[in-house]
Amino acid sequence: MTSIVYYFQVHQPYRVKPFPYDAIGSRTDYWDDWLNEDVAKRVAEKCYLPMNRQLLRAVERSSGAFRCSFSVSGTAIRQLADWAPEALKSFRDLADSGSVEFMCETSRHSLAALADPEEFRAQVAEQRALLKEHLGVEPTAFRNTELITDATVARQVKDLGFEVLLAEGADQLLHGRTAQALYGMGGADSFPLILRDFQLSDDIGFRFSNQGWEGYPLLAPTFNGWLESLPDERPFVGLFMDYETFGEHQARDTGIFDFMDTMVDLAVASDKLDFATPTEIVRRDPIVEDLDYPRPISWADEERDVSAWLGNHMQRAAHEAIYKLGPAARASGDPDLLNTWRDFTTSDHVYYMSTKCETDGDVHEYFSPYDSPHDAYLNVMNALEDLRRRLGAD
Amino acid sequence: MKVLVLGWEYPPAVAGGLGAACHGLTTALADRGHEVVLCTPADGTPSDTEPYPGIVRVPLGSDAGFSPFHPGALLDPYAVDPAPERAPAAPAPETEADPPAESSASSHARSARKLYGADLSAAIQRYSREAVTALAGHDFDVIHAHDWMTFPAALRLRFARRRPVCLHVHSTVIDRGGRSAPGPVGSISAVERAGLRTADRVCAVSGYTRDLLVREYRLDPGRVSVVHNAAPEGVMSPADRPRDPAGPTVLFVGRLTRQKGVGFLIRAAARVLESSPDARFVVMGEGEDRTRMIEMAAALGIGRRVFFAGGVSSALRDRAxxxxxxFVLSSVSEPFGLTPLEALRGGAAPVLSDACGVREVLPSAPVSPPWDAAGLAAQIVALLTDEEQRLGVVAKCRSELERLTWAESAQTLEAALEQARSTSGRRISG
Structure with a gap:
């Protein structure tokens, strides 16, 4: 019996509005509220609402046998609370069903775990409060921003009392071993890691509607056949993806909703498959061995490292400029300024500055509201300069 | 004297300094009582929108208007990115009374596309072809032609009408990073070289440019007159700066091209910031080096202190x-350099590249080779840290600037035109 561990990432950033040089010192409206509201409403309409409804029906239909997990970033929770409260309510319904686990992350979907441990703890505390308030849950599992993981991250997560960390099943980590087993983090007291099976996850998340793919069109019986043919001793398979896959990255007319519905029913009926959440796995399965992380590993781009966010000089300059303001923002005693600064820590801002070309460049461009990485960089640097002056920081 | 002026840029069709210089010299000639026939490219707009007493305007090259394109034009460093100008994002909603009609930045970009667009070669040919026929009814004693775009027309008229030619060089292809002479036939350097060696007299915008012409095109220095540009008009703003809590500003204004040496300034900025960490560097302008410069500042770890303002309106530039x-002019080769004079009006102290013409008229301005990051940085730091010294430089340069007028320049030009006429007997064979 192999357990399917679904994990869906829900995230929306506060995108920065065009902020030219001459706006410094004369404007403080950094966020493109019009765009952010528009995106939040559109995604709620096309993805969150219909897919949450479908998953809730699957839970009810299977009497709770269907299980899955989510992490909803704090920025996404706040946007939904403001602009699509009915979508937030539908997440709460899933939480109330008892079959859906909501995990913790940083409240701003930030890189604080790498850059600023104090800020990391503050954002985790903030996220716990948001989850309690809006979804009524107290999380026991953790996933760091974009699955960025190494021993330092794992130690911080462990110290904050979580039981398990989700991570990417990268080749450079596994060296031919399977991702379908519970590992421990070397150098962090074997803190449990549940890894993503990127092959099977990306079959749904990226390749599903790719007509050039040899597996196209992917039908649920085929996909479940692959899952059922996994060796018996594999305790689980991690299928982790952006939740926006359903209805947004893969439009409804690709058949993605029907695929998921059928896939779930077939798995529930199968005697070789069932569903589990991350906390259920870690409480059930033994750790097979420790993994050694040579460097932080994420689920992004071919490299599976942090180069999607910190790969070029602009990204590193902006990253540095953002975290340099942290002490002043926390010491300011002004909750608005602190909140504003924290929204700049969202990793998407530096992601938009990536200058990678070829396939990953397309992905970056797909998500970016800017004409070019250089525009994204200048925009954020200008807004940060304005914020720096308001904070009276160096 | 009856003077035929062949111009390429002329207000309102202005892409750079050439338009202002042509306008300043031509109107000053008319003011001195000369009868002027002014030919500029026909761009479909009425040429006499701004009639000036003593100047008759004749548009040239109207046979097909301006239309793209000739591959040779790619050689032209003025050629503007065919993509719509990178908007400085959305204009800030509450920017004060900027004339909303059109920023000078975008009007410059538009003019530049029109004047130096993809079809530059063909446009020049049309201009030259029409010169002889369109001017059949006009009489003149001497031809005064501005920059290489008009040289072919000037030489045709010289032959057809047996009139002496004075060619005026505001900028050469060598300044703009082109190849040294001799270039292939038909290249810009070949046009410049052939024209300048045939001309009866040559005017150069600076001693720097004269020396370059002598060196690169082997001109006889005795045939070249130096006619400096005048200072742009406008009121002087107070030069003393109230202490800005955000730090003092070092400004660059210009196209982001190799010629302008922005990279040298950014390298120097890294050194300046070591001793003056609160300084800010503001780079105004667009160009093909933009992305490289942004990345360079980030790579040097000074991304937080270097701001790229893009193309801005003239109101914003004046405010800057x-x-x-x-104000730093970091050009690798700058025939004159108008921006330091504009900056002086605003009260900024100039630091000049040693390879520019404007230093000849601002002898009090600090000078450094642009590639010498340490030297350039030292000049900037000296002005940033000693306000008294900075004010002294501004005051001295301003008094030097006051002496620069178009009337003064026109007097020198007049002498050059006379010399063209007096030598023409020898140089134009009957």
Whole structure:
């Protein structure tokens, strides 16, 4: 019996509005509220609402046998609370069903775990409060921003009392071993890691509607056949993806909703498959061995490292400029300024500055509201300069 | 004297300094009582929108208007990115009374596309072809032609009408990073070389440019007159700067091209920031080096202190002049350099490249080779840290600037035109 561990990432950033040089010192409206509201409403309409409804029906239909997990970033929770409260309510319904686990992350979907441990703890505390308030849950599992993981991250997560960390099943980590087993983090007291099976996850998340793919069109019986043919001793398979896959990255007319519905029913009926959440796995399965992380590993781009966010000089300059303001923002005693600064820590801002070309460049461009990485960089640097002056920081 | 002026840029069709210089010299000639026939490219707009007493305007090259394109034009460094100009994002909603009609930045970009667009070669040919026929009814004693785009027309008229030619060089292809002479036939350097060696007299915008012409095109220095540009008009703003809590500003204004040496300034900025960590560097302008410069500043770890303002309106640029403590002209080769004079009006102290013409008229301005990051940085730091010294430089340069007028320049030009006429007997064979 192999357990399917679904994990869906829900995230929306506060995108920065065009902020030219001459706006410094004369404007403080950094966020493109019009765009952010528009995106939040559109995604709620096309993805969150219909897919949450479908998953809730699957839970009810299977009497709770269907299980899955989510992490909803704090920025996404706040946007939904403001602009699509009915979508937030539908997440709460899933939480109330008892079959859906909501995990913790940083409240701003930030890189604080790498850059600023104090800020990391503050954002985790903030996220716990948001989850309690809006979804009524107290999380026991953790996933760091974009699955960025190494021993330092794992130690911080462990110290904050979580039981398990989700991570990417990268080749450079596994060296031919399977991702379908519970590992421990070397150098962090074997803190449990549940890894993503990127092959099977990306079959749904990226390749599903790719007509050039040899597996196209992917039908649920085929996909479940692959899952059922996994060796018996594999305790689980991690299928982790952006939740926006359903209805947004893969439009409804690709058949993605029907695929998921059928896939779930077939798995529930199968005697070789069932569903589990991350906390259920870690409480059930033994750790097979420790993994050694040579460097932080994420689920992004071919490299599976942090180069999607910190790969070029602009990204590193902006990253540095953002975290340099942290002490002043926390010491300011002004909750608005602190909140504003924290929204700049969202990793998407530096992601938009990536200058990678070829396939990953397309992905970056797909998500970016800017004409070019250089525009994204200048925009954020200008807004940060304005914020720096308001904070009276160096 | 009856003077035929062949111009390429002329207000309102202005892409750079050439238009202002042509306008300043031509109107000053008319003011001195000369009868002027002014030919500029026909761009479909009425040429006499701004009639000036003593100047008759004749548009040239109207046979097909301006239309793209000739591959040779790619050689032209003025050629503007065919993509719509990178908007400085959305204009800030509450920017004060900027004339909303059109920023000078975008009008410059539009003019530049029109004047130096993809079809530059063909446009020049049309202009030259029409010169002889369109001017059949006009009489003149001497031809005064501005920059290489008009040289072919000037030489045709010289032959057809047996009139002496004075060619005026505001900028050469060598300044703009082109190859040294001799270039292939038909290249810009070949046009410049052939024209300048045939001309009866040559005017250069600076001693720097004269020396370059002598060196690169082997001109006889005795045939070249130096006619400096005048200072742009406008009121002087107070030069003293109230202490800005955000730090003093070092300003650059210009196209982001290799010629302008922005990279040298950014390298120097890294050194300046070591001793003056609160300084800010503001780079105004667009160009093909933009992305490289942005990345360079980030790579040097000074991304937080270097701001790229893009193309801005003239109102914003003037404000930047009034706010900046120091203005840097970092060009690798600058025939003249109008921006330091504009900056002086605003009260910014100039630091000049040693390879520019404007230093000849601003002898009090600090000078450094642009590639010498340490030297350039030292000049900037000296002005940033000693306000008294900075004010002294501004005051001295301003008094030097006051002496620069178009009337003064036109007097020198007049002498050059006379010399063209007096030598023409020898140089134009009957």
């Amino acid at each position: 002049y009034r706010e900046a403590s120091v």
